[in-house]
Amino acid sequence: MAVTDNQTSKSKSSRLFQTLAYFGVVPFIGSFKWLQKLFGEKTPSATNASEVVLVVGANGGVGKRVVPLLQKRGYQVRSLVRDAKKAEKVLGKNVEIVTADITKPETLTPEIFKDVSKIICCTGTRVQPVEGDNPNRDKYYQGIKFFMPEVVEDPQLVEYEGMKNLVAAAKPQLQPSNNKIIFDFTNPTQDVKETWGALDDVVMGGVSESSIRLTGSSALFSGNVSTENSGGFVSVRTRNFDPPMNLLGYAGIELRVKGDGKRYKFFLRCEDKWDGVGYSYSFDTVYNIWMTIRIPFKDLIPVFRAKVVENAQPFNPSQVYSYQLMLSKFEYNRELNPKFAPGFFQLEVESIKAYGRDELPKFVLVSSAGVTRPGRPGLNLDEQPPAVKFNDQLKGLLNWKLKGEEVIRSCGIPYTVIRPCGMTEQPGGQALIFDQGDNIKGIVSRDDIAELCVKVLEENQACNTTFEAKGDKENQATAENWQKLFNSLEADSKKSALTV
Numbered sequence: 473m474a475v476t477d478n479q480t481s482k483s484k485s486s487r488l489f490q491t492l493a494y495f496g497v498v499p500f501i502g503s504f505k506w507l508q509k510l511f512g513e514k515t516p517s518a519t520n521a522s523e524v525v526l527v528v529g530a531n532g533g534v535g536k537r538v539v540p541l542l543q544k545r546g547y548q549v550r551s552l553v554r555d556a557k558k559a560e561k562v563l564g565k566n567v568e569i570v571t572a573d574i575t576k577p578e579t580l581t582p583e584i585f586k587d588v589s590k591i592i593c594c595t596g597t598r599v600q601p602v603e604g605d606n607p608n609r610d611k612y613y614q615g616i617k618f619f620m621p622e623v624v625e626d627p628q629l630v631e632y633e634g635m636k637n638l639v640a641a642a643k644p645q646l647q648p649s650n651n652k653i654i655f656d657f658t659n660p661t662q663d664v665k666e667t668w669g670a671l672d673d674v675v676m677g678g679v680s681e682s683s684i685r686l687t688g689s690s691a692l693f694s695g696n697v698s699t700e701n702s703g704g705f706v707s708v709r710t711r712n713f714d715p716p717m718n719l720l721g722y723a724g725i726e727l728r729v730k731g732d733g734k735r736y737k738f739f740l741r742c743e744d745k746w747d748g749v750g751y752s753y754s755f756d757t758v759y760n761i762w763m764t765i766r767i768p769f770k771d772l773i774p775v776f777r778a779k780v781v782e783n784a785q786p787f788n789p790s791q792v793y794s795y796q797l798m799l800s801k802f803e804y805n806r807e808l809n810p811k812f813a814p815g816f817f818q819l820e821v822e823s824i825k826a827y828g829r830d831e832l833p834k835f836v837l838v839s840s841a842g843v844t845r846p847g848r849p850g851l852n853l854d855e856q857p858p859a860v861k862f863n864d865q866l867k868g869l870l871n872w873k874l875k876g877e878e879v880i881r882s883c884g885i886p887y888t889v890i891r892p893c894g895m896t897e898q899p900g901g902q903a904l905i906f907d908q909g910d911n912i913k914g915i916v917s918r919d920d921i922a923e924l925c926v927k928v929l930e931e932n933q934a935c936n937t938t939f940e941a942k943g944d945k946e947n948q949a950t951a952e953n954w955q956k957l958f959n960s961l962e963a964d965s966k967k968s969a970l971t972v
């Protein structure tokens with residue numbers, strides 16, 4: 473009996489040591505930088521580095537400004553142009569160039585869209601003075617001096633068919649992504665296998681025992697929970713991530729589980745302590761039924777060893793160090809778990825995701841103010857900008873631009889449609905004025921429109937909006953001013969079809 477006792481206590485202490493070692497309390501375990509790759513958004517530069525932004529029409533007045541701005545912000549940029557030689561001159565050598573013509577779908581090959589997560593489209597039908605332009609396109613670019621314009625290309629092809637072709641080719645890459653998989657146990661990698669480990673009541677002197685095992689299609693958390701020796705819990709926990717995961721912007725965690733009718737807990741930790749505050753959520757399972765459990769961050773309960781911690785800091789989703797699944801005899805503050813029974817248990821987990829992130833624009837289209845004005849009743853054409861006034865001579869350019877916008881608004885990709893007023897080559901830095909409803913007139917620097925294109929990529933308030941923009945002669949751009957502008961935007965879904 474003594475031998476057994478001895479063996480039991482030896483095996484218990486060795487389990488305890490193994491447990492502590494696994495979780496890095498005995499400090500030799502490696503870090504989990506690989507997992508951070510899944511959540512690259514920890515810092516702005518990390519976010520941007522993992523994204524390829526495709527700039528379509530990169531040789532143009534706005535496109536050529538957007539490219540270096542994106543690079544400066546750390547994005548990987550791919551420039552789509554019709555003429556690669558021109559691109560070398562316009563954009564320099566430090567840019568990835570791909571050649572295609574959006575009016576020719578066969579040129580929009582899958583390689584162009586490989587790893588692309590966002591598109592800024594600055595294409596436009598070439599317009600020039602009727603008497604012709606000089607090689608520097610000075611007159612055209614000024615946007616100040618009046619000239620009688622003509623289109624050099626068919627606007628239906630560039631503005632409408634081109635947009636349809638571009639969307640068809642890009643759509644598989646640009647799906648909405650307000651969820652993010654953290655653990656996919658249906659298709660686990662070696663790293664995932666080495667992340668989770670058992671953490672049972674042996675650390676408190678108990679004798680319960682659990683394990684987590686990959687079945688090929690799920691992770692199976694199972695074992696035997698015993699209340700002997702004042703025990704009564706089993707759990708599996710990830711080792712701490714280094715650096716921690718950043719789930720800022722998500723609403724919570726979604727589990728796909730099949731249980732045994734018992735009540736389990738899920739914990740997140742936002743400090744790297746082994747035995748610190750955990751943020752807990754209890755959920756009930758139904759015997760042998762797959763269920764989706766949503767754990768809103770706002771409903772997490774801060775606990776220290778199953779005692780609720782009053783006045784704890786709110787859960788901080790920007791630094792998640794570990795996840796834990798638990799079956800415990802206790803609920804909170806020594807209340808009993810009403811759906812607990814000692815003995816065999818099992819919980820199968822298919823996936824763990826973050827859900828409910830605010831969507832960011834993935835397709836930014838530079839269109840034009842005035843697209844809804846041709847044919848608008850009561851409009852005094854003499855007071856309108858040349859593009860509106862001469863829309864007929866320009867072969868219905870604005871009508872085709874509007875049709876192109878509609879392709880983007882209805883394609884299912886999160887988008888922003890920017891409608892600049894008359895663009896100039898003046899240096900940027902002015903504050904902008906936004907409007908919705910297509911009524912404003914004015915001028916705006918291409919520098920500032922390029923800045924706007926890049927800014928909207930990180931503005932969820934700009935997602936699924938259409939708005940006009942012009943320069944504000946009175947004011948310089950400030951961070952506060954930008955924020956006010958984005959806050960003022962209303963999503964297209966809330967507006968009447970006539971005004972967008």
Ligand SMILES: NC(=O)c1ccc[n+]([C@@H]2O[C@H](COP(=O)([O-])OP(=O)(O)OC[C@H]3O[C@@H](n4cnc5c(N)ncnc54)[C@H](OP(=O)(O)O)[C@@H]3O)[C@@H](O)[C@H]2O)c1
Pocket residue numbers: 528529530531532533534535553554555572573574575594595596597598599615630634838839840841891892893894895896
């Ligand atoms: N000018 C204004 O005052 C004004 C005002 C409001 C809005 N906008 C609109 O704003 C957008 C950007 O203006 P911007 O001044 O930057 O125009 P831009 O200088 O004329 O540039 C347009 C770019 O689109 C490219 N492009 C045209 N057709 C293409 C096709 N089929 N496939 C691939 N690329 C194609 C052109 O390529 P190439 O270099 O090969 O020609 C050019 O680089 C345009 O849609 C324009 O209509 C202009």
